[in-house]
Amino acid sequence: MRAKKAAAVVLAGVMSCTAISGGISVSAEEAFGEKDPASYEADLTMMVHTTDQPNFMIEKFNEVYPNIHIELVVVPAGEQQEKIMNMVAAGDDVPDLFTSRTQFVKAIVNSDQYYADLNSEPYNATDWTSAIEPYVVGVGTDTTGALRALSWQCPVGGIYYRRSLAKEYFGTDDPAAMSEKFASFDSILETARELREKSGGEVKFDGDALTGLMYLGITNAGGYMKGNVLNTGDEVRELFEVAKTMYDEDLTGKFYNDGQSSVAAKGEGKIFADEKPTWGLTNDILINLPEQAGDWGLASGPYPYTAGGTWIGISQTTEHPEEAYLFLKFILTNEEFVYDYAVNFGDYVSNMNVQQKVASLPAEEAEKLNIFTFLGGQNAYEYWNGELAKGVNPEAFSPYDEFFGKYLLAAMEAYAVGNLSLDEAIAQYQSECQNYAPSIELE
Amino acid sequence: MxxxxxxxxxxxxxxxxxxxxxxxxxxFLYTFVISFTNWNLMMGEKSFTGLDNYKRLLSDKNFYIALRNTVKIWAMNIVPRLGIALLCAVLFAQCRLRGKSFFKMVFYFPNLVNSATVAVLAAMIMGWQSGVVNRFLMQIGILEEPVYWLGQASSAQGIVAFVTWWMWFGYSAIMFTTGILNVPASYIEAAIVDGANAWQRFWRITFPLIRPTIAYVFLTTLIGGLQNFEIPRVITDGLGAPDKSLLTMVMQMHTIAFKSMQYGYGSAFAMGIFVVTAVFAAFSYRMINKKEE
Structure with missing residues (x-):
């Protein structure tokens, strides 16, 4: 009897210890989303730079979690990084959730001051992040392996082109044939020259070759930075040379920093192609040129690439980690919502299950997505899935992309218009970047 | 009392x-204090570094480029601005013109428009491929190909100087008009009795008496000119292109402090701007007072 009592005491002790030590994580895991959704109550704030998509997310989220209220704090895109850093430094009014554009997300993610680590306590998000596109996870992961931010979108790129112009000047509007014509920078130049000859110089290959080339080439070049060294290698120099040729031979519209004129020229049928990622279709071409629905196609460029996108994470200082986490998880993994979002916005989502689902939609269902009809029935998801399968390198992103991209474009333009020689333009680019970030090294 | x-x-x-x-x-004092630190929000650094930022400032090519550009753009607009404003003021105050109030309002109106708006407008008008000026000049046969006005250093600086002049000459004209109207009428009447012509009345009586007003306008214009920011900032998206020709001192300080988050060096840069402005203002003030003496 005494032995039984002793055993019972030991067993009780062991159980208590288990409950105390492991119980925190068990109860936390249970607490995070295990309760009745209506029982969660909180007022959250979320800093964003645009409202359409977040409002849609909140509306859908509230259909499941009606008592978690999320107030948007809208900050202009260009001021977002400064705002986040200052707010966290001051420790005042830091929102529970905040977004970071890809141009500076690494600056936020690589610091342990801003976003909480989603892989550790109390979040333990490891069980569902495998559903998210790996490069998106890679960008949101810091140098120590902590996952701090994720994106609901996956902005891979391509080259959009006018089908009617393709038929007129090249005899085909087939995306596969166009992809061959865009297979390298040399073939792009050849295509642009052919277009110039056949159109008598009326139709330019693109509106803004500088930005287009930067999109097409910088991911493949390994990004603006290689480790702590500014990348001015051969691939980057090639962008300068191609831009110069495009300008010298009058192959491009030269509408750098003049988006309105570029749109007007597209409207007049004077621009053949537009090198842009996913959002370029929904936020630019489709919105500005609705009358050209059905007359655009999408083909691969020389390299798979990605540009832009918005990441989101949870503030380290949030007082509502569970509710913030539920929102984050909802917009990324609730497949019903993600599908609705994809259909409504035409955005390419980061959830791989939904990527496959949309890519394999039967034709009558696919018509629900206006991006498909805009692209003349082409399944953009199928194309984007194909580009992602070629591989996008998450290492191609640096904390300085916002400004280094601007400096690169300014230097490319200075060379293209003849204000500077190639070496002078590269030197200017290096000088600007080092002035912005004195700790970087130059090649 | x-x-x-x-x-x-x-x-x-x-x-x-x-x-x-x-x-x-x-x-100001806080800026001065943190100018002795390496505070960098991006890198998470903040420690006392003595005079390092000032040493960096003195060897920073961009500081001198920005100083040269700022003074150049200011100099390009100050002469026509004061000259035309003075001419308008004389016409408003001393000539019988119909619709004076209307012209005063029209000349002052650009000053009420937000600088950023004016800059966007200027960029559109002077645009390369589809700007109004290029289209017009090509239509009347002066140009065969569009000129990249904002892509060449000299014309880009000229455009910013012109826009600044256009925005502010009306304000200067109103100030000068007030100064001229405050000149006692008896002085002018006495000069007329003595046989002075209009030119002599202006140079011998009106101009010396409005010198304090001119000095005030000149000094405020100088200080404002050395803080030139919004127009080149908007036109070049903060880059100061082409070839840094539109990089002004405040714009560079803004990029360092608020874009690359180098608060320490940005503060030292701001102190540098303060010193330059103070030296220019003191020198100008001394020159003006010397003439008065």
Whole structure:
């Protein structure tokens, strides 16, 4: 009897210890989303730079979690990084959730001051992040392996082109044939020259070759930075040379920093192609040129690439980690919502299950997505899935992309218009970047 | 003056003094203090580094480029601005013109428009491929190909100087008009009796008497000109292109402090701007007073 009592005491002790030590994580895991959704109550704030998509997310989220209220704090895109850093430094009014554009997300993610680590306590998000596109996870992961931010979108790129112009000047509007014509920078130049000859110089290959080339080439070049060294290698120099040729031979519209004129020229049928990622279709071409629905196609460029996108994470200082986490998880993994979002916005989502689902939609269902009809029935998801399968390198992103991209474009333009020689333009680019970030090294 | 009046006086100036202390002096002192640190929000650094930032400032090519550009753009607009403003003021004050009030309003109107808006407008008008100016010049046969006005250093600086002149000459004209109207009419009448012509009346009587107004406008224009920011900032998206020709001192300080988050060096840069402005202002003030003496 005494032995039984002793055993019972030991067993009780062991159980208590288990409950105390492991119980925190068990109860936390249970607490995070295990309760009745209506029982969660909180007022959250979320800093964003645009409202359409977040409002849609909140509306859908509230259909499941009606008592978690999320107030948007809208900050202009260009001021977002400064705002986040200052707010966290001051420790005042830091929102529970905040977004970071890809141009500076690494600056936020690589610091342990801003976003909480989603892989550790109390979040333990490891069980569902495998559903998210790996490069998106890679960008949101810091140098120590902590996952701090994720994106609901996956902005891979391509080259959009006018089908009617393709038929007129090249005899085909087939995306596969166009992809061959865009297979390298040399073939792009050849295509642009052919277009110039056949159109008598009326139709330019693109509106803004500088930005287009930067999109097409910088991911493949390994990004603006290689480790702590500014990348001015051969691939980057090639962008300068191609831009110069495009300008010298009058192959491009030269509408750098003049988006309105570029749109007007597209409207007049004077621009053949537009090198842009996913959002370029929904936020630019489709919105500005609705009358050209059905007359655009999408083909691969020389390299798979990605540009832009918005990441989101949870503030380290949030007082509502569970509710913030539920929102984050909802917009990324609730497949019903993600599908609705994809259909409504035409955005390419980061959830791989939904990527496959949309890519394999039967034709009558696919018509629900206006991006498909805009692209003349082409399944953009199928194309984007194909580009992602070629591989996008998450290492191609640096904390300085916002400004280094601007400096690169300014230097490319200075060379293209003849204000500077190639070496002078590269030197200017290096000088600007080092002035912005004195700790970087130059090649 | 009675003590009660003095107390009233102090009471009335207290809000201003508090504002000056809280919004001007304290930030200035704080900026001065952090200029001796390497505070960098991006890198998470903040420690005392002595004079390192000032050493960096003195060897920073961009500081001198920005200083040269700022002074150049200011110099390009100050002469026509003061000259045309003075001419308008004389016409407004001393000539019988129909619709004077209308012209005063029209000339002053650009000053009411937000600088950023004006800059966007200027960029559109002077645009390369589809700007209004290029289209017009090509239509009337002056140009065969569009000119990249904002892509060449000299024309880009000229455009910013012109826009600044256009925005501010109306304000200067109003100030000069007020100065001329304050010249006692008896002086002018006496000069007329003595046989002075209009030119002599202006140079011998009006101009010397409005010199304090001119000095005020000149100094405020100088200080404003050395803080040139919005127009080149908007036109070049903060880059100062082409070839850094539109990089001004405040724009470079803004990029360092608020875009690359180098608060320490940005503060030292701001102190550099302060010193340059103070030296220019003191020199100008001394020159003007010397002439008065």
């Amino acid at each position: 009675t003590r009660k009046k003095v107390n009233f006086g102090i009471l009335f100036v207290t809000p201003f003094l508090l504002g000056l202390l809280v919004f001007r002096l304290l930030p």
